[in-house]
Amino acid sequence: MGMNQTLALYTKLTKKNEKLGRAAFSAAFALKAPYFRTIAPVVKTMEPHRGVVAIKKWWGVQNHIGTVHAIAIANGMEMAMGLLAEATVPKDMRWIPRGIQLDYVAKTPGDVECVAETSPEDWAKEPPFTVDVRMTGRLVKDGTVAVQGIIPIYVSAKK
Numbered sequence: 596m597g598m599n600q601t602l603a604l605y606t607k608l609t610k611k612n613e614k615l616g617r618a619a620f621s622a623a624f625a626l627k628a629p630y631f632r633t634i635a636p637v638v639k640t641m642e643p644h645r646g647v648v649a650i651k652k653w654w655g656v657q658n659h660i661g662t663v664h665a666i667a668i669a670n671g672m673e674m675a676m677g678l679l680a681e682a683t684v685p686k687d688m689r690w691i692p693r694g695i696q697l698d699y700v701a702k703t704p705g706d707v708e709c710v711a712e713t714s715p716e717d718w719a720k721e722p723p724f725t726v727d728v729r730m731t732g733r734l735v736k737d738g739t740v741a742v743q744g745i746i747p748i749y750v751s752a753k754k
Contacts, residue, residue, distance in 0.1 A: 601681040605641045624674070631674050634667045638678060639708065644718075646678030646711040652704070663703035668742050669695060671709035676746045679711040683718055690750045697744035707741065718750075 604623070608616035621638045625631040634656055640647035648671045650656060656667040673695065680690045 599681060599684070599686050602641060605638070605682075624678070628674070628677070631670060634670050634674075636671060636674055638674075641678040641682050643683045644679060644713045644715065646675040646680075646682065648675045648678070648709045650707045650709065652706050661704070663707050665697075665699055665742075668699075668703065668707060668709065669697055671707065672697065672711065672742065672744070673746065675709040675711035676748070679713060680748055680750075683713065684750055687753055688750050689753050690748050693747040693749050695744065695746050697742050699742050701739055701741040703741045709742075711746070 601624075605616075605620050608620045610616070617638055620641075621636055624638060625636060634650050635653065637649045637651075638647070639649050650663065650667060650671045652663055656663050658664040673692065676692065684690050
């Protein structure tokens with residue numbers, strides 16, 4: 596089982612110049628799903644079973660009390676999940692999210708990291724199957740969990 600095209604592009608771009616490659620890949624990934632552009636994301640990690648997206652606090656993602664808006668965080672969570680899914684799903688399979696369940700447990704006064712993680716056991720079932728992707732929003736500065744939840748995804752054979 597080889598690397599899918601999205602993961603291959605991420606690997607190629609970040610191998611030459613990590614910072615510039617991440618910026619270029621982040622822009623390209625956001626073009627694939629344009630609503631991701633609204634949070635100005637930076638992909639920090641794309642690998643099997645892990646995706647990480649950074650969101651800088653700026654006026655475009657703030658709510659009325661000056662913290663990072665809940666929907667901006669949900670957007671980052673979905674992007675992190677998408678990175679994980681693209682890096683993990685076998686080349687002959689496809690995936691789609693089936694919902695999102697998030698608990699907002701702390702304010703997000705600064706820059707945010709959205710982390711999606713699964714384990715190999717989550718993906719060891721016979722397809723089609725549903726995987727619960729556990730996600731946490733973390734403040735970059737101190738690691739405080741601000742948002743936690745799951746994004747169920749459905750994985751099936753490509754047509």
